[in-house]
Amino acid sequence: xxxxxxILPIFISFxxxxxxxxxxxxxxxxxxxDSKQPLVGASILLTGSxxxxxxxxxxxGTFRLTGVAVGRQSISVSYMGYKTVNINNIIxxxxxxxxxxxxxxxxxxxxxxxxxxxxxxxDKPVNRMASVSxxxxxxxxxxxxxxxxxxxxxxxMNYAGVAGSNDQRNDIIIRGNxxxxxxxRLDDIEIPNPNHYANEGTTGGPVGILNNNVLQNSDFFxxxxxxxxxxxxxxxxxxxxxxxxxxKHEFLFQxxxxxxxxxxxxxxxxxxxxxYLLNYRYSTLELMDGIIDFGxxxxxxxxxxxxxxxxxxxxxGFTIEGLGGTSQIAMLDSKKDEKDLYSDEGMDxxxxxxMGAAGLSYTHRLxxxxxxKLIVNGLFQQGWTHIDTLDSAFRPSLYIKHYTNEFKIxxxxxxxxxxxxxxxxxxxxxxxxxxxxxxxxxxxxxxKTLVTIMNEGRDLREGTFLIRSxxxxxxxxxxxxxxxxxxxxxxxxxxxxxxxxxxxxxxxxIRQGHKLSIGYGLHSKTQSASTYYFGTRMPDGTLAExxxxxxxxRSHQAVLGYDWNIAPSVRLKTETYYQYIFNVPVEIKxxxxxxxxxxxxxxxxxxxxxxxxxxxxxYGIEFTLEKFFSNHYYFLNTLSLFESKYTGSNGxxxxxxxxxxxxxxxxxGREFPAGxxxxxxxxxxxx
Numbered sequence: 001x002x003x004x005x006x007i008l009p010i011f012i013s014f015x016x017x018x019x020x021x022x023x024x025x026x027x028x029x030x031x032x033x034d035s036k037q038p039l040v041g042a043s044i045l046l047t048g049s050x051x052x053x054x055x056x057x058x059x060x061g062t063f064r065l066t067g068v069a070v071g072r073q074s075i076s077v078s079y080m081g082y083k084t085v086n087i088n089n090i091i092x093x094x095x096x097x098x099x100x101x102x103x104x105x106x107x108x109x110x111x112x113x114x115x116x117x118x119x120x121x122x123d124k125p126v127n128r129m130a131s132v133s134x135x136x137x138x139x140x141x142x143x144x145x146x147x148x149x150x151x152x153x154x155x156x157m158n159y160a161g162v163a164g165s166n167d168q169r170n171d172i173i174i175r176g177n178x179x180x181x182x183x184x185r186l187d188d189i190e191i192p193n194p195n196h197y198a199n200e201g202t203t204g205g206p207v208g209i210l211n212n213n214v215l216q217n218s219d220f221f222x223x224x225x226x227x228x229x230x231x232x233x234x235x236x237x238x239x240x241x242x243x244x245x246x247x248k249h250e251f252l253f254q255x256x257x258x259x260x261x262x263x264x265x266x267x268x269x270x271x272x273x274x275x276y277l278l279n280y281r282y283s284t285l286e287l288m289d290g291i292i293d294f295g296x297x298x299x300x301x302x303x304x305x306x307x308x309x310x311x312x313x314x315x316x317g318f319t320i321e322g323l324g325g326t327s328q329i330a331m332l333d334s335k336k337d338e339k340d341l342y343s344d345e346g347m348d349x350x351x352x353x354x355m356g357a358a359g360l361s362y363t364h365r366l367x368x369x370x371x372x373k374l375i376v377n378g379l380f381q382q383g384w385t386h387i388d389t390l391d392s393a394f395r396p397s398l399y400i401k402h403y404t405n406e407f408k409i410x411x412x413x414x415x416x417x418x419x420x421x422x423x424x425x426x427x428x429x430x431x432x433x434x435x436x437x438x439x440x441x442x443x444x445x446x447x448k449t450l451v452t453i454m455n456e457g458r459d460l461r462e463g464t465f466l467i468r469s470x471x472x473x474x475x476x477x478x479x480x481x482x483x484x485x486x487x488x489x490x491x492x493x494x495x496x497x498x499x500x501x502x503x504x505x506x507x508x509x510i511r512q513g514h515k516l517s518i519g520y521g522l523h524s525k526t527q528s529a530s531t532y533y534f535g536t537r538m539p540d541g542t543l544a545e546x547x548x549x550x551x552x553x554r555s556h557q558a559v560l561g562y563d564w565n566i567a568p569s570v571r572l573k574t575e576t577y578y579q580y581i582f583n584v585p586v587e588i589k590x591x592x593x594x595x596x597x598x599x600x601x602x603x604x605x606x607x608x609x610x611x612x613x614x615x616x617x618x619y620g621i622e623f624t625l626e627k628f629f630s631n632h633y634y635f636l637n638t639l640s641l642f643e644s645k646y647t648g649s650n651g652x653x654x655x656x657x658x659x660x661x662x663x664x665x666x667x668x669g670r671e672f673p674a675g676x677x678x679x680x681x682x683x684x685x686x687x
Contacts, residue, residue, distance in 0.1 A: 024092050027064040028100035030057045030077060033128055034474075035418040036363075036371045038062075039079050039104060047074040047086070070094045077102050088122070089629050091140065096250055099243070101216070106421045108476045122628045123571075125219045127238060129226040129426065129472045131484050131505035132519035132559040133575060135159070136219050139212045144629075145636075145667060146685035149257055151208040152218070152237060153195075158685070160575070160622035160638040161222045163663045170195065171204030171599070173658045174222050174234040175577060176618040176644025179203050180599030181234030181525060187241055187321060188373065188414075189359040190231075190430075192381035192406070196302040196327035198353045199383050200404040200438075201528030202599060207283075209304040209325040209355065213252065213263060214279050216242040223577055224519040224557045227472040227486025227503040228414075228428060233525045233555050233581070241321055243310045244277030252279075259283045259303075268311075277308040298331035298349075315365045316372075322358030334394045346389060348396050353383035370417045375430075380407035389443075398443060398450065405437040406529055409460060425473035435463035436529045455543070456533040465493040466526065472503070480509040484519075490552065492526055497551045499524040513565035520559075524552035527585060527595070536608040546609045547585070553595065553612070555581045573624040581646075584614030590650035597646070597657040616646035616656065635668040663687075 026046075030039045038061025046053040046065055057063045065075070074088040082104040092098050105128070123135040141155055142148050148155040153170040156162050165171040171179035182203040184191050192198075195205025221229070221236040229236045244265030252263030261281045268274040282303045304325030311318040331349045359377030366372055382405035388396035414428030440454040458464070472486035484505040491498050505519035527550050535543030561575040585595040588609045596616045620642025627635050644659035669683035 026098045033103035034424040042079040133223040146683040177234035178599035183232035183236045191357045224521040224559045227470040227488045244275035246275035302327035316363040324356035328352035348388040350386040355381040374413040378409045408434040429469040432466040435460045467491045515563040517561040524554045569628045569630040576621040579618040581616040583612040585610040586614035586649040592648040633670040
């Protein structure tokens with residue numbers, strides 16, 4: 001069992017003047033959750049304020065509460081015909097305005113029905129199309145949860161059905177699936193692995209590139225996800241980047257475990273609502289090495305950035321956004337000291353990676369019920385590994401030289417239409433043009449030379465297409481029953497394979513505080529590029545590509561869930577699931593190898609001569625007892641019991657590499673006020 005205790009100071013006020021009554025502004029915009037139309041005349045109240053503080057949203061849906069005391073505050077938003085939205089525990093800082101996007105859901109009350117009201121839930125997904133195995137999370141949770149280190153992936157390890165692969169990396173294992181099956185999205189744009197020291201085919205790393213100072217409330221899925229998400233088998237991070245302050249210039253400087261950080265945001269002009277948001281971070285570990293003994297001579301060096309430019313128009317707007325990072329490390333046995341923990345004996349290891357993603361999007365309200373969004377984006381991710389072996393005199397000789405670079409440009413979009421309070425649909429398409437460059441050489445003793453085992457490249461003109469489209473909807477059958485039908489389609493030009501994937505979910509509010517949900521989906525994922533192009537050395541010395549025929553790996557996923565709101569801030573949730581995975585690459589010759597075991601290390605571990613004949617299955621039950629933060633404390637207890645099995649090409653059944661059988665997490669914390677404008681918290685985690 002592992003225990004982590006975090007003592008975190010929370011400085012609510014950074015005011016220069018020592019005075020009482022420090023106030024700030026809470027403002028934002030209120031929209032219909034389905035149509036994205038601004039709501040005019042909504043009532044916004046500051047909860048518990050005496051005398052009462054409130055306002056009404058204006059013609060463009062914006063609102064402003066001034067004179068709000070710094071510290072933790074809550075607001076209530078109401079609008080005729082819509083469900084009331086309560087936003088609790090908003091931290092109001094003295095040096096920064098609080099800007100909130102608020103989305104409201106239209107009520108559905110039919111004649112003769114008895115109204116059953118469900119309490120507003122903090123964990124309710126941002127995506128209205130989600131019904132099972134989904135929850136939202138706040139950015140504050142990435143800072144509050146012990147062991148999270150401001151990292152959304154490490155934070156998610158506290159949720160039911162989720163485990164970490166090891167302490168060095170943030171790869172997450174969801175319901176026994178390989179971490180390589182995880183999808184990362186940022187504002188409807190699929191992004192490559194957003195971690196430093198990332199390798200091709202993996203989804204995690206030791207240090208995250210994502211910066212929680214630029215994110216806002218986002219969603220996390222652990223299975224049977226809606227039809228708009230494709231090319232993933234295990235889960236989805238659907239992240240949202242916030243807009244910069246469009247009224248005031250604000251600047252940030254901070255230093256922490258992840259590095260020195262600089263940030264800036266503000267408006268472009270006084271009479272224009274456009275804004276910019278910029279952030280840059282640089283590793284501090286190299287500077288700290290002179291003070292702290294990290295147990296290794298290999299000090300990680302990295303830096304990353306993120307940005308978002310929002311240019312609104314009368315009926316929509318343009319957005320330019322992106323993120324990227326670079327990282328290098330050298331673990332040299334030839335120069336290590338006696339206490340070095342991480343360098344490999346007899347080897348010098350050089351490793352690094354770079355990534356970048358940028359996108360341009362345009363949104364336009366075609367009518368009061370229909371919104372169009374068009375997206376063009378590009379990305380790349382490259383990594384390299386250089387290994388030298390050492391002789392008895394510690395002289396290096398090149399052993400492995402490995403380089404990968406994947407890049408793509410994408411275009412697509414969606415149309416979201418709210419036909420009525422009963423029915424909303426979303427239809428979208430994305431086309432990816434994919435290129436790559438891969439080179440791997442290894443020293444062979446029998447030949448006394450470096451031998452090429454992979455040497456493939458395709459620029460974008462010679463690359464391949466991955467085309468995906470989807471239909472997703474929510475149909476409110478009654479006030480208590482919602483249905484979420486959908487379908488996803490994939491076409492991969494390289495192999496010519498297609499995949500038509502039905503998705504369906506149903507939720508039933510049985511009675512006050514009790515909800516039953518059921519979901520099913522067929523999901524698929526392409527293989528990594530290095531798997532497709534890994535070469536087999538032939539007797540004549542040529543390389544034969546034996547994996548370019550590989551089909552999608554596919555997974556049937558079914559989920560049944562029960563949710564009980566024990567109290568306004570306490571809930572008990574249970575989900576049971578079954579996943580059948582097929583078309584899994586295994587070796588042609590009888591063996592225990594399966595691609596289901598790949599994805600949590602420093603490389604893909606590609607093997608030649610594979611066929612789609614492997615299978616696997618994951619099944620289990622999960623329990624969550626959670627108290628959302630209120631009255632200065634919270635707790636999150638999760639228990640996951642599961643099995644994860646696979647069948648190799650030898651016909652034998654094995655445990656997967658990720659079959660831990662159970663995961664138990666206990667997370668709790670309490671905040672202690674220190675005066676009117678500051679606090680510190682103690683948070684504890686046991687795993």
